[in-house]
Structures are given as C-alpha cells and as structure tokens.
Amino acid sequence: MIRNSTFAATGMPVSYTDHFNEIAQYNVQLNLLEKAWAAWYAYMQNDVLATGIMSFVMHELVYFGRALPFIIMDQIPYFQKYKIQAHKMPTLAEQWQCAKLVLLSHFTVELPQIWLFHPTAQYFGMSTSVPFPAWQTMAYQIAIFFVLEDTWHYWFHRALHTPMLYKKIHKLHHQYSAPFGLAAEYASPIETMILAFGAVGVPIVWAAVTQNLHILTMYTWIILRLFQAIDAHSGYEFPWSLHHVLPFWAGADHHDVHHEKFLGNYSSSFRWWDSVLGTEVGSASDKMAKPKKAAMAKAQ
Numbered sequence: 001m002i003r004n005s006t007f008a009a010t011g012m013p014v015s016y017t018d019h020f021n022e023i024a025q026y027n028v029q030l031n032l033l034e035k036a037w038a039a040w041y042a043y044m045q046n047d048v049l050a051t052g053i054m055s056f057v058m059h060e061l062v063y064f065g066r067a068l069p070f071i072i073m074d075q076i077p078y079f080q081k082y083k084i085q086a087h088k089m090p091t092l093a094e095q096w097q098c099a100k101l102v103l104l105s106h107f108t109v110e111l112p113q114i115w116l117f118h119p120t121a122q123y124f125g126m127s128t129s130v131p132f133p134a135w136q137t138m139a140y141q142i143a144i145f146f147v148l149e150d151t152w153h154y155w156f157h158r159a160l161h162t163p164m165l166y167k168k169i170h171k172l173h174h175q176y177s178a179p180f181g182l183a184a185e186y187a188s189p190i191e192t193m194i195l196a197f198g199a200v201g202v203p204i205v206w207a208a209v210t211q212n213l214h215i216l217t218m219y220t221w222i223i224l225r226l227f228q229a230i231d232a233h234s235g236y237e238f239p240w241s242l243h244h245v246l247p248f249w250a251g252a253d254h255h256d257v258h259h260e261k262f263l264g265n266y267s268s269s270f271r272w273w274d275s276v277l278g279t280e281v282g283s284a285s286d287k288m289a290k291p292k293k294a295a296m297a298k299a300q
C-alpha cells in the first residue's frame with residue numbers, strides 16, 4: 001500500500017484531498033480509481049477500518065440502491081404487466097417492514113463480520129494494493145466465483161428445505177411467497193452465514209490457494225452477486241431479462257417460482273444443477289406464456 005510520508009512527518013491532520021493530490025503527484029502511472037483507492041487507505045491510516053467502512057457502505061448502497069427502482073416500479077401501474085405474480089403486489093408497508101429487519105440484520109450480524117474481513121483477507125493473501133489487476137483476470141475469477149457460489153447455494157439451499165432445517169432456519173426467508181427486491185436478504189442470521197459462505201468464503205479459499213486475488217475483484221463480485229440476488233427476488237420478468245440472452249441464467253423467472261411453490265429451483269445464478277438433478281419446477285415466463293398460448297390457440 002502506498003503510504004504518505006510527507007504528512008506523517010509533520011504530524012498534522014490532513015484531508016482526503018491532500019492525500020489524493022500527493023499520491024496523484026508522485027504516482028502518475030495510476031488511474032483515477034487507483035489514486036482514489038490509495039488515498040482512502042492513506043487517509044484512514046488503519047486498513048481494517050478502511051476496508052470495513054468501504055465494504056459496509058458499498059453493501060448498503062448497492063443493496064438498497066438496486067432495490068429502489070423495483071420499489072418505484074411497484075407504484076407505477078405501467079410496470080404491472082411485467083410482474084410475475086401481479087395479483088400479489090407488495091405494499092409499501094410490507095416492504096418497509098422487510099427493510100427494517102434487513103437493516104437490523106446488517107447492523108447486528110453483518111457489520112461485526114465485515115470488520116473481520118480485512119484481517120482474514122490479508123491472512124489468506126488477498127491484495128489491497130495498487131495498481132489493480134487486469135480486467136481479464138478479474139473477469140475469469142468472477143466467472144469462477146459465480147459457478148462455485150451457485151453450486152454451494154444449490155446444495156445448502158436444498159438442505160435448508162429438509163423439514164427440520166426449514167422450520168428452524170429457512171422459513172423466515174419464505175415469508176413472502178411473492179418476493180420483491182428488498183426480500184433478497186430477508187433471512188435468519190444462521191441462513192445468512194451458511195449461504196454467505198458461498199459468496200465470501202469461496203473467494204477467500206481461492207485467495208488462499210492461488211495467492212492471486214485482489215480485494216477489488218472481490219468487491220466487483222459481491223456487487224454483481226447482490227444485483228443477481230435482488231433481481232432474482234424482484235418479481236419482475238422483462239422481455240430484456242438476462243435469461244432470454246443466456247438460457248442457463250436463472251433470474252427472477254427461476255427464483256420467483258421457488259417462493260411461490262416453496263420447493264424446487266434451489267440454485268442462485270444458473271439453472272444447470274436443478275435441471276440435471278430434476279429439481280426444476282418450471283419458469284415464471286412459461287407460466288405467463290400459458291394464457292397467451294391458450295388465447296392464441298382459441299383464436300386459430
């Protein structure tokens with residue numbers, strides 16, 4: 001990590017901008033984001049705190065920021081035609097209730113764990129320094145994390161549907177049979193820990209084995225995984241949804257049915273595990289297509 005020696009010598013408190021300008025002056029080869037990143041760590045003078053604050057703020061911004069467009073869409077009748085279970089529109093009161101529990105869990109369960117993240121990441125050899133890795137490196141590592149997390153999620157989510165674990169742990173997540181974006185992390189703390197291992201533990205194991213992982217890659221992966229989880233719970237199926245382009249991508253089309261029927265479709269990002277192991281319970285778009293198909297048959 002680039003440290004700032006001039007300011008340390010004077011002992012004067014300095015602003016983030018001062019750090020940024022000094023780093024920019026002496027490290028012209030770095031791009032803007034790399035300079036901002038290095039300045040943040042130099043300004044904080046405490047890597048555990050720097051990573052902890054950055055991780056927590058990023059998680060909150062992405063989680064609630066990604067859920068917001070869906071909350072707004074729920075209020076606009078135009079979008080109702082894209083809602084998978086349009087007869088069960090979530091009310092604002094219901095969504096606020098859900099947000100409160102999610103926030104409570106973020107502050108009491110996730111925050112202490114996020115604080116442990118930097119020492120753990122460092123212990124297993126994850127890099128926090130600049131320059132950042134090449135985008136190609138980030139891309140292949142994230143693709144591997146998607147596949148491994150999906151596998152972890154499939155087996156542990158399936159296990160959570162065994163009668164005892166369902167009753168004791170997973171039932172809370174199934175409170176909403178017609179899910180919405182904010183409900184993605186509406187779950188018991190035990191479930192959060194079990195399933196989050198796929199998202200957080202897999203990259204840590206990867207770092208330990210390969211000694212080749214940058215924390216920025218980890219952040220990018222977590223952001224994409226959050227987008228995936230919120231989209232999967234959004235309850236919206238659009239003609240431009242990703243699974244129309246990538247047929248093996250799960251999306252809301254796959255997970256909404258899981259919430260509606262309480263079984264099957266156990267994986268997170270992809271469809272292959274459910275398809276190969278016979279736990280697929282259909283897709284929401286198929287179901288939506290049925291009345292249309294029937295109408296077409298009648299018209300002929």
Ligand SMILES: [Zn+2]
Pocket residue numbers: 157161170174258
């Ligand atoms: Zn479930």
Ligand SMILES: [Zn+2]
Pocket residue numbers: 173179184233255259
């Ligand atoms: Zn769910």
